[in-house]
Amino acid sequence: MACTTGARSTQRYYSAVILPKFLLVAVVAIIGITMVIAADPDPLQGFCVGDLTSNITVNGLVCKNPAQVTPSDFIYTGLEKPLAFSKFYRNSVNTAFVMAFPGINTQGISMARLDYLPQGLNVPHWHPRASEILFVVNGPLEVGFVDENNFLWANTLQTGDITIFPRGLVHFQYNNGSTNALAIAALSSQNPGRQNSGNSVFGTDIPNIILEKTFNLSPEVVVELKKFFKSQAQGKGINEEATSEDRSKNLNRLFLSLLTEAL
Ligand SMILES: *[C@@H]1O[C@H](CO)[C@@H](O)[C@H](O)[C@H]1NC(C)=O
Numbered sequence: 001m002a003c004t005t006g007a008r009s010t011q012r013y014y015s016a017v018i019l020p021k022f023l024l025v026a027v028v029a030i031i032g033i034t035m036v037i038a039a040d041p042d043p044l045q046g047f048c049v050g051d052l053t054s055n056i057t058v059n060g061l062v063c064k065n066p067a068q069v070t071p072s073d074f075i076y077t078g079l080e081k082p083l084a085f086s087k088f089y090r091n092s093v094n095t096a097f098v099m100a101f102p103g104i105n106t107q108g109i110s111m112a113r114l115d116y117l118p119q120g121l122n123v124p125h126w127h128p129r130a131s132e133i134l135f136v137v138n139g140p141l142e143v144g145f146v147d148e149n150n151f152l153w154a155n156t157l158q159t160g161d162i163t164i165f166p167r168g169l170v171h172f173q174y175n176n177g178s179t180n181a182l183a184i185a186a187l188s189s190q191n192p193g194r195q196n197s198g199n200s201v202f203g204t205d206i207p208n209i210i211l212e213k214t215f216n217l218s219p220e221v222v223v224e225l226k227k228f229f230k231s232q233a234q235g236k237g238i239n240e241e242a243t244s245e246d247r248s249k250n251l252n253r254l255f256l257s258l259l260t261e262a263l
């Protein structure tokens with residue numbers, strides 16, 4: 001009898017403690033895996049052309065009424081040409097993200113066209129919501145990304161090569177050649193987002209003292225860096241203001257004078 005009772009209580013113990021614990025571990029593991037592989041949500045219908053006029057906020061854009069969708073909703077002609085080149089960085093970043101091309105809404109994908117004059121630079125930046133695969137139409141092009149251990153994975157890409165910039169990691173491209181370069185990027189989100197290394201710290205209202213301590217810089221240099229990055233379009237790194245070149249020269253002079261003082 002005692003044995004049966006023991007077995008029963010053991011069974012109860014398993015069902016009351018072990019099983020829920022096991023289930024909890026399984027559920028946590030499944031949630032964990034889901035979070036690790038999370039990208040844009042899967043579509044729940046064939047297409048969902050974004051309605052840019054709707055005021056309803058959802059995770060993405062509300063679908064345009066399918067009866068009003070036309071073939072032209074699935075064309076975007078904005079990538080035919082580069083946008084205006086940044087005078088300072090000598091590059092152009094032209095994106096076909098969902099707000100420009102609502103036809104990609106819910107599809108978890110987007111594109112960009114990247115043009116570089118000689119010495120053209122797409123500054124170090126990252127996309128919080130997308131990995132990026134880049135095809136070089138006209139090379140060569142210097143590229144690189146930095147992993148979580150701050151190791152740089154750099155390459156010289158030739159025409160026809162492709163590379164990958166993993167989601168959320170800092171990456172850049174630079175045209176070290178003597179002719180224009182062109183690359184086409186595909187990104188794994190309809191709305192990848194972009195943060196630049198410089199703008200996301202010096203282009204913000206982070207208190208100067210925090211930046212002085214973080215980067216081991218003098219107050220004057222932080223003021224100059226803030227002026228330089230705050231003069232740029234927020235989060236874009238494309239500087240159309242001619243003054244920025246002067247600011248950079250000022251900054252070089254400032255560094256030199258500080259160096260001279262130090263010596
Ligand atoms: C969206 O909001 C604006 C301003 O609040 C309003 O004028 C407009 O009528 C709204 N549009 C729709 C489709 O509800």
Ligand SMILES: *[C@@H]1O[C@H](CO)[C@@H](O)[C@H](O)[C@H]1NC(C)=O
Pocket residue numbers: 142174176
């Ligand atoms: C650019 O090319 C020059 C000459 O080949 C080379 O010395 C330099 O390291 C290159 N710079 C980059 C960033 O690849």
